[in-house]
Amino acid sequence: GVAGLLNFRKACGGLPISRTWKPKQAHVGTGHLAYRLGRECFVALVRGHSAQSAWGPIGNWSLVGFETGLPPGRYCDLSSLETQKNWGGDSCPREVTLGARGKVLSGSVAQGDLLAIHARAQLGA
Numbered sequence: 001g002v003a004g005l006l007n008f009r010k011a012c013g014g015l016p017i018s019r020t021w022k023p024k025q026a027h028v029g030t031g032h033l034a035y036r037l038g039r040e041c042f043v044a045l046v047r048g049h050s051a052q053s054a055w056g057p058i059g060n061w062s063l064v065g066f067e068t069g070l071p072p073g074r075y076c077d078l079s080s081l082e083t084q085k086n087w088g089g090d091s092c093p094r095e096v097t098l099g100a101r102g103k104v105l106s107g108s109v110a111q112g113d114l115l116a117i118h119a120r121a122q123l124g125a
Helices: 002-012
Strands: 017-021 032-037 041-046 073-076 095-098 104-106 114-118
Touching: 002 041, 002 114, 073 114
Parallel strands: none
Antiparallel strands: 017 032, 032 041, 041 114, 073 095, 095 104
């Protein structure tokens, strides 16, 4: 939700884009786009279905195998937070798990949605 994305913006807003993943690269299909900002933020997007432009459904995007470069751990997908009120970093509607070199072990983006994580939004930290 918007509240979680405000948290992402505060943490990542001034950081340069340090890596881009776009269609025709490994693990990236048409309608998929991802960015790493600095060394601590990662965002991935999947376009939605559009009858007007005749874009058909493309489904969810599994991020398993992506090397985000973020530290290993469990992260909250900040785009899934409806509110930050009373959010203590213990649980989150959608989680992403990263292993060594920030490799995604579990996490995906639904069609027409996005995923946004940053190093200070680790769960249980």
